[in-house]
Amino acid sequence: MTNSPPVSLQFLGAAGGVTGSKYLFSYGDDQLLIDCGLFQGLKELRQRNWAPVPIDLARLRAVILTHAHIDHSGYLPRIVAKGYRGPVFATPGTCDLLTVMLPDAAHLQEEEARYANRKEYSKHAPALPLYTVQDADRSLQLLRPIRNAQSVEVMPNVSLKFGRVGHILGAGSARLSFEIDGQQRTLLDSGDLGRYGRPILKDPEPAPNADWLLIESTYGNRVHPKDSENDLREIIKDIAARGSCLVVPAFAVGRTQDLIYVIRKMEDAGEIPTIPVHIDSPMAIEATDIYCRHTEEHDFEMAQLSSRERCPISSRHMVIDRTPEESKAINNLKGPLIIISASGMATGGRVLHHLKHRLPDPDTTVLLVGYQAEGTRGRSLQDGAKELKMLGEIVPVRARVTVLDGFSAHADQEEILRWLRTFKKPPRMTYVVHGEPAAASTFVGLIRERLSWKAEVAKYQQKISLQ
Numbered sequence: 001m002t003n004s005p006p007v008s009l010q011f012l013g014a015a016g017g018v019t020g021s022k023y024l025f026s027y028g029d030d031q032l033l034i035d036c037g038l039f040q041g042l043k044e045l046r047q048r049n050w051a052p053v054p055i056d057l058a059r060l061r062a063v064i065l066t067h068a069h070i071d072h073s074g075y076l077p078r079i080v081a082k083g084y085r086g087p088v089f090a091t092p093g094t095c096d097l098l099t100v101m102l103p104d105a106a107h108l109q110e111e112e113a114r115y116a117n118r119k120e121y122s123k124h125a126p127a128l129p130l131y132t133v134q135d136a137d138r139s140l141q142l143l144r145p146i147r148n149a150q151s152v153e154v155m156p157n158v159s160l161k162f163g164r165v166g167h168i169l170g171a172g173s174a175r176l177s178f179e180i181d182g183q184q185r186t187l188l189d190s191g192d193l194g195r196y197g198r199p200i201l202k203d204p205e206p207a208p209n210a211d212w213l214l215i216e217s218t219y220g221n222r223v224h225p226k227d228s229e230n231d232l233r234e235i236i237k238d239i240a241a242r243g244s245c246l247v248v249p250a251f252a253v254g255r256t257q258d259l260i261y262v263i264r265k266m267e268d269a270g271e272i273p274t275i276p277v278h279i280d281s282p283m284a285i286e287a288t289d290i291y292c293r294h295t296e297e298h299d300f301e302m303a304q305l306s307s308r309e310r311c312p313i314s315s316r317h318m319v320i321d322r323t324p325e326e327s328k329a330i331n332n333l334k335g336p337l338i339i340i341s342a343s344g345m346a347t348g349g350r351v352l353h354h355l356k357h358r359l360p361d362p363d364t365t366v367l368l369v370g371y372q373a374e375g376t377r378g379r380s381l382q383d384g385a386k387e388l389k390m391l392g393e394i395v396p397v398r399a400r401v402t403v404l405d406g407f408s409a410h411a412d413q414e415e416i417l418r419w420l421r422t423f424k425k426p427p428r429m430t431y432v433v434h435g436e437p438a439a440a441s442t443f444v445g446l447i448r449e450r451l452s453w454k455a456e457v458a459k460y461q462q463k464i465s466l467q
């Protein structure tokens with residue numbers, strides 16, 4: 001005998017892949033969405049962004065964002081464009097980052113539509129953007145900041161608490177509490193799990209217990225190398241000695257700050273010579289400022305540095321390139337020189353111009369420091385492509401391409417297991433999400449083998465009953 005309404009969860013993204021994070025939680029007639037991310041990478045994935053919104057917006061009471069990365073937040077303006085006006089819950093750090101990231105994402109959408117119209121390659125005339133800057137601005141007005149560990153009722157009978165996971169500034173796991181047949185039940189989504197002992201941010205907190213767990217598995221089949229900082233040091237010494245150029249496509253939020261911080265540390269320790277570091281991404285510049293402002297998230301070392309200077313995320317000879325003209329002028333510069341520019345997977349942004357200009361040069365080194373999703377130019381470079389299509393041209397790849405996974409913002413398989421071992425008792429069921437098929441299935445095997453927990457890979461559009 002039961003009086004509780006039906007409770008369920010549906011995987012509308014980041015199941016069978018790493019982008020488009022969206023988990024729809026239903027409690028009776030009310031629904032909420034954990035993450036509202038854009039699909040990125042392969043064309044068949046990106047097309048899902050354009051399909052009719054897979055959610056009944058009249059029933060949607062709340063949106064929860066685990067962090068600001070676009071694959072977790074970038075679909076929000078789309079549902080707002082379609083009429084969503086409810087609250088969007090996120091940590092203060094995430095809210096601040098979104099004020100830069102969502103308008104930027106909208107701007108890219110508008111630009112893409114303009115480009116399609118100019119080249120007349122769209123089947124739709126005129127091509128429309130997925131959403132506009134106005135939709136993004138409207139989304140920002142819906143943000144409701146809640147602090148880490150603060151419990152808030154996000155819709156009737158359901159409350160939310162974020163827990164710090166150290167992935168990027170503001171990143172949290174999202175834990176829902178609700179009642180089923182008079183019993184308190186919990187669902188925990190890890191969000192993107194960060195790492196232990198990384199610069200700037202505090203480590204992930206121990207996990208709270210949960211009845212149902214969604215765990216990310218981006219690196220579920222890999223272990224990060226331990227000596228990436230050594231490798232970076234050697235690469236910088238090498239380009240300094242040869243007077244050449246290092247191009248680093250990097251996420252504007254998270255990776256760029258980590259890199260600058262580490263370069264600065266090496267300079268201070270006298271391990272590398274001081275050479276110009278160009279930060280060629282307006283968003284990275286704003287994000288760096290936001291990182292420095294949120295002192296509540298700083299780890300011990302960063303807190304000590306910030307007590308002495310306003311923004312310690314800065315190399316000794318850092319050049320900030322704000323305007324497109326400044327960005328283009330970098331083409332005329334000879335090395336030694338480091339260019340850090342977005343996007344991190346070379347799917348767009350200013351880094352394309354640098355790659356187009358520098359990839360044909362065998363003296364250049366291109367450094368890939370983040371996860372490169374299937375179907376992106378970054379992935380092609382990582383896989384050894386001899387040429388790349390970009391900005392309407394075929395560009396030969398003669399530069400040296402180096403991959404350093406150790407700067408990843410994602411926990412590797414050992415680190416995910418370390419976090420899972422902080423559970424005091426096993427979840428009733430664990431769903432492995434946010435991983436390409438090989439990573440997710442390997443990690444399910446590990447959970448069963450090492451922890452003896454019940455686990456399975458979440459499937460796209462699968463709906464599970466929580467009873």
Ligand SMILES: [Zn+2]
Nearest residue numbers: 067069167192
């Ligand atoms: Zn992320």
